[in-house]
Amino acid sequence: MATVVIPALLRKFTDGKDRVTANGRNLGQLVDDLERQFPGLREQLIEDGEVKPSVAVSIDGDMGTAGVLEPVRESSEVFFLPAIGGG
Amino acid sequence: MAASTNGHDYKVIGTRPVRPDGVDKVTGRAKYGADYTFPGMLFGKVLRSPHAHALIKSINVEKAAALPGVKAVVTSADLPELADKMEAAGEQAINLAHLSATILARGKALYDGHAIAAVAATNPHIAEEALRLIEVDYEILPPVMSVEDAMKPGAPVLLPTLRNKEDGADKETNVATHMQFKRGDVSEGFKQADFVIEREFKTAMVHQGYIEPHNAVGIYNADGHATIYCSTQGPFVVRSLCSAVLGIPEGKIKVVPAEIGGGFGGKTTVYLEPLSVLLSKITGHPVKLVMTRGEVLRATGPTSGSTIRCKMGATKDGKLVAAECWLAYEAGAYPGSPVGAGAMTIVTPYNIPNILIDAYDVVVNRPKTAAYRAPGATNAAMASETVIDELAEKCGIDPLDFRLINASKEGTPQTVGPPFKRIGLVETLEAIKKSAHYKSKLTGPNRGRGVASGFWFNVGLQSSATVNIHTDGTISVVTGSVDIGGTRAAQAMIAAEVLGADVNDVRPIVADTDSIGHTDVTAGSRTAFATGWAVYDAAHDALRQLKERVAKTWEKKPEEVVFADGLFSPASGNGVKPMTLKQLAPRLARTGGPIIGRATVNARGVGPSFATTLIDVEVDPDTGKVEILRVTVAQDVGKAIHPAYVEGQMQGGTAQGIGWALNEEYVYDDKGILRNTGLLDYRMPTCLDLPELETIMIEVPTPGHPLGIRGVGEIPIVPPPAAIANAIYRATGVRMLELPMSPPRLMKAILKKRAASDSQAAAAD
Numbered sequence: 001m002a003t004v005v006i007p008a009l010l011r012k013f014t015d016g017k018d019r020v021t022a023n024g025r026n027l028g029q030l031v032d033d034l035e036r037q038f039p040g041l042r043e044q045l046i047e048d049g050e051v052k053p054s055v056a057v058s059i060d061g062d063m064g065t066a067g068v069l070e071p072v073r074e075s076s077e078v079f080f081l082p083a084i085g086g087g
Numbered sequence: 088m089a090a091s092t093n094g095h096d097y098k099v100i101g102t103r104p105v106r107p108d109g110v111d112k113v114t115g116r117a118k119y120g121a122d123y124t125f126p127g128m129l130f131g132k133v134l135r136s137p138h139a140h141a142l143i144k145s146i147n148v149e150k151a152a153a154l155p156g157v158k159a160v161v162t163s164a165d166l167p168e169l170a171d172k173m174e175a176a177g178e179q180a181i182n183l184a185h186l187s188a189t190i191l192a193r194g195k196a197l198y199d200g201h202a203i204a205a206v207a208a209t210n211p212h213i214a215e216e217a218l219r220l221i222e223v224d225y226e227i228l229p230p231v232m233s234v235e236d237a238m239k240p241g242a243p244v245l246l247p248t249l250r251n252k253e254d255g256a257d258k259e260t261n262v263a264t265h266m267q268f269k270r271g272d273v274s275e276g277f278k279q280a281d282f283v284i285e286r287e288f289k290t291a292m293v294h295q296g297y298i299e300p301h302n303a304v305g306i307y308n309a310d311g312h313a314t315i316y317c318s319t320q321g322p323f324v325v326r327s328l329c330s331a332v333l334g335i336p337e338g339k340i341k342v343v344p345a346e347i348g349g350g351f352g353g354k355t356t357v358y359l360e361p362l363s364v365l366l367s368k369i370t371g372h373p374v375k376l377v378m379t380r381g382e383v384l385r386a387t388g389p390t391s392g393s394t395i396r397c398k399m400g401a402t403k404d405g406k407l408v409a410a411e412c413w414l415a416y417e418a419g420a421y422p423g424s425p426v427g428a429g430a431m432t433i434v435t436p437y438n439i440p441n442i443l444i445d446a447y448d449v450v451v452n453r454p455k456t457a458a459y460r461a462p463g464a465t466n467a468a469m470a471s472e473t474v475i476d477e478l479a480e481k482c483g484i485d486p487l488d489f490r491l492i493n494a495s496k497e498g499t500p501q502t503v504g505p506p507f508k509r510i511g512l513v514e515t516l517e518a519i520k521k522s523a524h525y526k527s528k529l530t531g532p533n534r535g536r537g538v539a540s541g542f543w544f545n546v547g548l549q550s551s552a553t554v555n556i557h558t559d560g561t562i563s564v565v566t567g568s569v570d571i572g573g574t575r576a577a578q579a580m581i582a583a584e585v586l587g588a589d590v591n592d593v594r595p596i597v598a599d600t601d602s603i604g605h606t607d608v609t610a611g612s613r614t615a616f617a618t619g620w621a622v623y624d625a626a627h628d629a630l631r632q633l634k635e636r637v638a639k640t641w642e643k644k645p646e647e648v649v650f651a652d653g654l655f656s657p658a659s660g661n662g663v664k665p666m667t668l669k670q671l672a673p674r675l676a677r678t679g680g681p682i683i684g685r686a687t688v689n690a691r692g693v694g695p696s697f698a699t700t701l702i703d704v705e706v707d708p709d710t711g712k713v714e715i716l717r718v719t720v721a722q723d724v725g726k727a728i729h730p731a732y733v734e735g736q737m738q739g740g741t742a743q744g745i746g747w748a749l750n751e752e753y754v755y756d757d758k759g760i761l762r763n764t765g766l767l768d769y770r771m772p773t774c775l776d777l778p779e780l781e782t783i784m785i786e787v788p789t790p791g792h793p794l795g796i797r798g799v800g801e802i803p804i805v806p807p808p809a810a811i812a813n814a815i816y817r818a819t820g821v822r823m824l825e826l827p828m829s830p831p832r833l834m835k836a837i838l839k840k841r842a843a844s845d846s847q848a849a850a851a852d
Binding site: 005007008009018050052053054058060061062063065066077079081082083084085086087 | 173174175180181252265266267268269295351352353355425427428431458459460461462463503504505506508543544545546547610611612613689690691692693798801
């Protein structure tokens with residue numbers, strides 16, 4: 001199962017846990033599993049079936065580019081971050 | 088000066104050819120947005136709010152519309168009303184209702200200079216006269232100019248519909264977002280500390296200061312297609328934002344990017360572009376709008392002013408054990424400050440086990456902020472790098488050594504969690520330590536030396552490129568990336584390197600949105616990295632096809648053809664004569680036709696940037712004026728494709744950081760009216776204010792990138808303000824906690840310190 005690092009302000013959905021595990025071959029499936037375990041979490045991350053524009057995802061140290069289709073491995077470490085822009 | 092760890096032997100990459108756009112620019116032939124003119128063209132002007140915060144009760148345009156020569160007058164009533172929610176528009180996450188209300192205010196004016204109405208007329212003077220005839224009935228409201236005032240209970244609310252998750256759906260607020268980053272236990276961390284420093288910093292709102300004002304020419308054709316000529320960092324983002332604001336399908340808008348006279352992040356959104364199309368649609372004529380400098384300062388997006396509290400603790404042997412930071416950034420009139428990036432960069436150069444960072448995005452009656460070179464990071468570094476300097480002093484450790492003890496390296500977790508891959512912070516610190524500047528003695532009264540480091544993420548995003556092989560063996564490289572900092576030269580050099588060509592035989596072209604695949608903005612230090620990657624792949628695609636043609640000529644298989652040093656040769660000798668690209672190119676017609684290499688990337692594996700800057704200053708003890716004596720910046724640049732342009736980025740960013748540190752600020756009066764609307768009063772540094780800025784390029788290749796490229800454009804702006812503050816401390820004994828450290832502000836601090844010293848001496852007597 002992949003390890004998911006939960007942002008500080010979303011830990012209220014995970015009983016205060018900063019790291020949880022979840023299943024899924026891609027990010028969409030992973031978030032589905034998170035929602036099963038921690039109801040309410042998906043709404044914070046996904047909108048209209050896609051990762052919210054204000055949310056970025058790092059998987060194994062790389063910023064994802066494929067949204068909910070981003071591949072996730074059993075050993076993956078997944079971080080949800082605020083999206084940033086550059087100048 | 089460059090120190091390389093890349094190890095490749097390139098023939099073109101790493102050299103310094105003359106830039107391909109140089110002649111046009113120095114002879115004045117390069118075409119900028121304001122240079123475009125078309126038959127029957129009208130001239131647009133924008134009426135702007137004279138109030139910082141006001142209800143717009145009514146707008147009467149009748150007299151203006153009746154003025155001879157006036158062809159159209161528009162207000163927000165002429166734009167579609169858009170949903171008040173965050174949406175992806177191009178590569179940006181943006182609230183389209185807020186964007187639309189920035190183009191033309193809807194219901195409320197939220198800052199001095201907010202666009203209220205726009206006019207198109209047969210000449211600019213008539214358009215200006217028409218603005219004076221527009222009657223706006225305002226109900227003036229109290230302005231909210233600072234994050235502190237905006238966050239106070241009972242503060243006037245700017246946006247009645249704004250809510251945040253913590254306060255809930257019922258509470259009106261000026262706080263758009265609260266973010267928090269947490270690792271370890273800061274309370275326990277501070278217990279381990281021998282020294283704890285806590286300071287509060289303020290940084291002023293500053294503008295990017297690009298020389299070329301915003302401009303746009305819009306042409307709406309009777310067939311429903313629109314063309315926009317404008318100065319932008321992202322023609323595709325102009326297309327998507329104009330589509331959203333105007334309700335015109337993206338496919339019916341073509342954006343032609345003109346040459347750009349600077350952007351630095353400020354030209355990643357739209358202001359005049361939708362108005363030019365809207366006015367053209369109504370009048371049936373091309374419409375040109377060009378901002379004045381005052382409009383640029385009043386009504387385009389500067390970067391946030393901020394209040395930052397930073398508390399850090401270290402053991403006496405110099406090990407950082409805890410950091411607690413609180414950041415509140417001015418978003419301007421609508422949410423979207425770079426406070427998240429500020430929070431994610433503030434202590435990231437260091438490996439600190441216990442971190443708690445709270446960040447607030449706060450709306451105030453100032454123009455909506457836009458990106459500015461490493462958005463949010465410079466404010467943050469001013470705070471953390473000053474506190475680091477103070478902790479180093481407490482520990483009795485050289486500030487460079489203190490940073491080396493704690494420096495992030497490969498494997499160190501970032502503030503946001505993921506561990507760093509290969510990075511070059513340690514190398515920048517060591518390079519400064521070994522530099523002639525650091526080894527030199529700084530002597531003389533009122534002089535001091537300061538150092539600071541900085542971190543920036545850089546971004547990847549999408550790029551497209553085509554590489555065309557012409558019949559004479561010359562090459563054109565077509566991309567969608569506007570060239571701000573010399574990236575055209577870099578793209579030409581990459582193609583020349585791959586194809587073994589003379590770089591002077593490669594012509595780089597910046598295409599319009601109909602002529603190239605989607606390409607995201609020239610921003611985030613991404614263009615050499617991501618578009619360069621696309622060009623590299625496209626050149627290899629062309630090379631693959633060229634090998635096939637050579638094989639066809641020689642009646643061999645493509646894998647039996649090798650390419651090296653610009654020559655196609657048989658893998659094993661059998662009497663055929665090797666040939667060059669120039670010999671092959673005229674034969675393309677008879678071997679299958681033209682060759683176009685093409686590639687697209689959605690770039691991954693972005694390498695972040697670090698820089699360390701060393702600055703010597705002299706402070707005039709009677710006026711508080713700071714003279715910059717010497718500057719050296721060391722930066723991890725990945726792989727410098729054209730070292731002169733990399734150095735130029737390092738010097739340009741450093742110069743902007745020095746301006747931010749010493750003079751630049753938005754000065755508002757108590758009614759929220761901007762008082763310094765010209766460059767005489769908004770004081771940016773000139774060449775007379777700066778010495779030669781010395782650069783040390785460290786080449787730590789980005790893992791995964793075929794050339795090891797790392798973004799270079801943004802990071803050099805981050806360290807200078809803190810480095811100067813630390814230098815001022817050593818020159819005067821005064822710790823400056825507010826930007827800019829302008830003569831009046833510094834003099835006040837010096838006098839306060841003198842008064843305290845005098846009273847201590849008197850007490851001792």
